[in-house]
Amino acid sequence: KQEVTQIPAALSVPEGENLVLNCSFTDSAIYNLQWFRQDPGKGLTSLLLIQSSQREQTSGRLNASLDKSSGRSTLYIAASQPGDSATYLCAVLNTNAGKSTFGDGTTLTVKP
């Protein structure tokens, strides 16, 4: 059974800092890995999708990498801003039956 872990559970940084969020998974048989952002009381907003054949994806200040062999993905946020404060979730889409497994998320607070 696929297990997805996100460490740390919470992170607080001053504005302007570069930071890395981690996502690890136990089964490397995946189609893709997707990073989401969730604001309190809201739905999930897709940030980046990395296909299993790719190593990384970039969107603005965000860069996500994928290393299937080690079962790890990282989300790099450059020059963090208070508006980046949210919970960040990663989800892996398993090749077995095409089901997604989510991590519990990392709650990020960026202080002005």
Add this chain to the structure above:
Amino acid sequence: NAGVTQTPKFQVLKTGQSMTLQCAQDMNHEYMSWYRQDPGMGLRLIHYSVGAGITDQGEVPNGYNVSRSTTEDFPLRLLSAAPSQTSVYFCASSRDTSYEQYFGPGTRLTVT
């Protein structure tokens, strides 16, 4: 495009009542799914569908039914509500199983 829409936004039920949570998408996506989100347990897959007329169980299907008579709609039925079904329910869709998932805004359900 409206994307993925869910109704209602909030609902309170008494134990034993039944109801249907509505989900619709206007992106002609084949893959649709239902998740529940609970504190400390992350997002868990309830049911999913890879196309009209095809549905399958996820991780936590007990107490819920689904049907997919059209590409656009994927309703979730609670047969006899229980307090354990108090949760936030999210519907998601994607072009197919290997593409980016898009989430609706969620339905916050309380069962008393």
